[in-house]
Amino acid sequence: MNYWLMKSEPEEVSVDDALAAPQATVPWTGVRNYQARNFMRDGMRVGDGVLFYHSSCAEPGVVGIARVASASRTDPTQFDRQSPYFDAASKPDAPRWLLVDVQVLRKLDPPLLLPQMRDRPELAEMRVLQKGNRLSITPVDAAHWAAIAGSLEVA
Numbered sequence: 001m002n003y004w005l006m007k008s009e010p011e012e013v014s015v016d017d018a019l020a021a022p023q024a025t026v027p028w029t030g031v032r033n034y035q036a037r038n039f040m041r042d043g044m045r046v047g048d049g050v051l052f053y054h055s056s057c058a059e060p061g062v063v064g065i066a067r068v069a070s071a072s073r074t075d076p077t078q079f080d081r082q083s084p085y086f087d088a089a090s091k092p093d094a095p096r097w098l099l100v101d102v103q104v105l106r107k108l109d110p111p112l113l114l115p116q117m118r119d120r121p122e123l124a125e126m127r128v129l130q131k132g133n134r135l136s137i138t139p140v141d142a143a144h145w146a147a148i149a150g151s152l153e154v155a
Contacts, residue, residue, distance in 0.1 A: 001045075001047060001048055001049065002043055002044065002045065002048045002049075002139065003048060003049040003050070003051070003139065003140040003141070003142065003144075003145040004039070004043075004044065004048060004049070004050050004051070004068070004137060004138065004139060004140055005050070005051040005053050005062075005126075005127070005128050005137070005138050005139075005140050006028060006050050006051070006052060006053060006066075006102060006136065006137050007053045007054075007055040007128075007135075007136045007137070008028075008052065008053070008054065008055065008136075009054070009055055009056045009057065010054045010057050011057075012030070013026055014054065014063075015052050015054070015063040015064040015104055015107050016107070018052070018064070018066070018102065018103075018104040019064075019104050019107060023069075023103060024103055024104045024105075025069050025101050025102065025103040025104075026101065026102055027075075027099050027100075027101050027102075028040075028099050028100050028101070028102050029075050029076075029077045029085060029099050030075070030077060030084070030085040031075070031097060031098070031099065031136055031137065032085060032087070032097060033135060033136060035135060036135050036136050036137040037096075037097060037098055039137045039138075039139065040072045040098050040099070040100050040137065041072045041098055043139065044068045044072065044100055045068065045071075046067075046068055046069065046070060046071060047067055047068065048067065048068040049065070049066075049067060049140075049145055049149060050065070050066035050067055050068060050102055051064075051065065051066075051140060051145070051148060051149065052064035052065070052066045052102070052104060053128070054111070055136075059111070059113050059114075060113070060114045061111045061112050061113035061114045061116070061117065062108060062111060062112040062117070062148060063107065063108055063111040064104045064105075064106060064107045064108055065104075065105050065106045065108065065149050066102050066103055066104045066105055067102070067103050067105060068100050068101075068102065069100070069101040069102060069103040070100055070101035071100070072098040072099065072100050073098060073099060073100075074095045074097070074098060074099075075095070075097040075098055075099040077097075078090040078095060078096060078097045079092060079095075085097075112148060117129060120147065122143070122144075122147045123144055123147060123148070125141070125144075126140065126141075126144050127139070127140075
């Protein structure tokens with residue numbers, strides 16, 4: 001099993017939005033970075049653990065525990081001219097962008113906010129805490145997963 005941190009702006013899709021969706025599952029649309037896309041395509045498997053992270057907000061941090069709920073597939077927003085994620089260079093016969101479905105298993109109450117993450121020595125090497133890291137999807141080491149989600153009932 002692999003573990004991932006997936007960032008979402010709460011105005012786009014919040015943990016509450018995901019919980020309100022059928023089966024608490026949302027398509028992770030709008031990823032427009034090749035490395036993040038490749039993580040979805042090459043690394044993610046159904047059942048992998050996900051730290052659902054709110055970013056670009058007043059209090060960024062891990063707000064939920066989730067799982068990858070589908071294999072990767074074409075992100076339809078790249079073909080929608082009305083979408084902010086439209087990509088004129090992407091073609092239906094050769095799509096550039098993918099998505100996976102993410103199912104929220106548990107909302108963290110309280111969330112684990114970014115300053116709290118920075119204060120925990122066992123999380124010091126997490127990619128999300130490294131200077132210059134702006135990827136929306138990053139792998140999470142098993143030790144970091146255990147430090148955050150390991151004590152929670154997530155099954």
